[in-house]
Structures are given as structure tokens and as C-alpha cells.
Amino acid sequence: MKFYKVKVEEREELGSYTLLRYRWSDGPVEPGQFVMARAAGYPETLDPFLARPFSFYDYDGEMASLLFEVRGRGTALLDLAPTIEVTAPLGKGFRIEPGLGRAALLGGGIGVAPLKILGRRLDAAGVPHDVFLGFADAKSAVVAREFQGAEVATMDGSEGTHGTVLDPIDTLEDYGAVYSCGPNPMLAAVKLAAGENSLCQLSVEERMGCGNGSCNGCVVPVRGGGYIRSCIEGPVFRAEVLAW
Numbered sequence: 001m002k003f004y005k006v007k008v009e010e011r012e013e014l015g016s017y018t019l020l021r022y023r024w025s026d027g028p029v030e031p032g033q034f035v036m037a038r039a040a041g042y043p044e045t046l047d048p049f050l051a052r053p054f055s056f057y058d059y060d061g062e063m064a065s066l067l068f069e070v071r072g073r074g075t076a077l078l079d080l081a082p083t084i085e086v087t088a089p090l091g092k093g094f095r096i097e098p099g100l101g102r103a104a105l106l107g108g109g110i111g112v113a114p115l116k117i118l119g120r121r122l123d124a125a126g127v128p129h130d131v132f133l134g135f136a137d138a139k140s141a142v143v144a145r146e147f148q149g150a151e152v153a154t155m156d157g158s159e160g161t162h163g164t165v166l167d168p169i170d171t172l173e174d175y176g177a178v179y180s181c182g183p184n185p186m187l188a189a190v191k192l193a194a195g196e197n198s199l200c201q202l203s204v205e206e207r208m209g210c211g212n213g214s215c216n217g218c219v220v221p222v223r224g225g226g227y228i229r230s231c232i233e234g235p236v237f238r239a240e241v242l243a244w
């Protein structure tokens, strides 16, 4: 897999998350697509051995951005590196289908990341939409200020509605399209709440080894039996495809 060495042009702290911007002119970016990224230095350092997957947060044709939470070694190094290595956009993103009516965008924790570029593309396609964001606490909810008009919920009640991302919503069944990214239990709850009538698309965050379809480390169970790879066939899936 080809990696491009890019300079970090801007780095901004947003509560619990870091927003990092770099120049990207080597091809279009679809909302929901991801990059494999690591701090520059490989192969001399072999640290970390595997690059990590991150959704595109935004892209304006010139600057791409990633929003991430420091969890372990890979993200800690990304948080400090002046230069990083990224792949071209990977995977299948969210499909935008104008004509379905109003859309709901639901993000949980760092799963809010792909909703920024998605909202931008929905605006361009003339699709009206509402944004619902759920976080653990007020510190992680700081990023919500980047999503104008978003409804916020926190699990500890320190910001917005006390509860999950679904708590401020009367019903999801009136939306023509539902787009969501977050931990699997949240995605399963969104799928259930969306019912059968809307186009419901879920972006899964399975751990990835290679990002190019060769390790089978990222598979998800599908309805009817078997597994598919989230780095190639996903990470965005139509809800009815998934077994959970």
C-alpha cells in the first residue's frame, strides 16, 4: 500500500480530541472513507508496526483533516508528529441519495468524525438534515461546536441532554435517510430505532490490520451468515446487511 508523507499544517485541540490538517490533492474523498495513517519514520522505527485507520473529518479540495482521540501508542505519536504518512482514501463511504427527504446524522464519541464532511456533501446535494451527537462528557462534547445546530447528549449529563445520542430524538422513523458512526452497540440501537422505512447506513469501527483486504482482521458478521471485510466492502454498510 502506498503511503504519502505529508506535513501537518495545523493541529487544534478540541476538548478530548485533536484535529489535524494536511494538504491533499491526490484524488477525491467520499464521506465515510478513511485513511491508514502513522507518524512519519517507518520503517526505521517500526513504531507502530501497523498504521491505524481514521475517517476523513473534512476535505475542501485542498486540505484534508482527521479528528482523533489519543487511545494508545499510534494515536499518541500522531498527536505529536510534525510529519505523518497517510494512504489515499480507502473503503466505501456513505451513499447520498437526494429525494429521500430529511436525513438524520448520528455520531457517538469519536464516531462524530465522518459526519462533518457528510454534512457538507448533504448541503451541496440539497438534502436537509439534523445532526445528533452523543458523548461521554462535556470535555469530549467540545467538538460539537464544529457542528452548527447539532443536538448534544452526554452520558454523565454534563452537556446537553442526559443520556445517549438517541434520547433527544422522538422518532427516527420519519427520516428518509439515517447515517451513523460510533461503537457497535450504538449502531445496533440506531438500526433498531430507524426501522425498515429509511435508508439506514452505518459506519463501523472494527480494528484494522492492513486496510487493504489482505488480513481479514476487520470482518463483520452479515445477515444470512458469513463475514465481510470492513476495509474493502465497508466501513459503511447498509444496516440490513449487518447481522447485529
Ligand SMILES: Cc1cc2nc3c(=O)[nH]c(=O)nc-3n(C[C@H](O)[C@H](O)[C@H](O)COP(=O)(O)OP(=O)(O)OC[C@H]3O[C@@H](n4cnc5c(N)ncnc54)[C@H](O)[C@@H]3O)c2cc1C
Pocket (backbone or CB within 6 Å): 034, 048, 052, 053, 054, 055, 056, 066, 067, 068, 069, 070, 071, 072, 073, 074, 075, 076, 110, 113, 114, 204, 205, 206, 207, 208, 235
Ligand atoms: C474505519 C475506521 C475509522 C476510524 N476513524 C477514527 C477517527 O476518525 N478518529 C479516531 O480517533 N479513531 C478512529 N478509529 C479508531 C482508531 O483507528 C483507533 O483509535 C486507533 O487505531 C487506536 O490506535 P492506537 O495505537 O492509539 O491504540 P492501540 O494501542 O491500538 O489501542 C489502545 C486502546 O484502544 C482500543 N482500540 C483501538 N482501536 C479501536 C477501535 N477501532 N475501536 C475500539 N477500540 C479500539 C484498544 O482496544 C485499546 O484498548 C477508526 C477506526 C476505523 C476502523
Ligand code: FES
Pocket (backbone or CB within 6 Å): 207, 208, 209, 210, 211, 212, 213, 214, 215, 216, 217, 218, 219, 229, 230, 231, 232
Ligand atoms: S484490515 Fe486487513 S482485511 Fe481489512
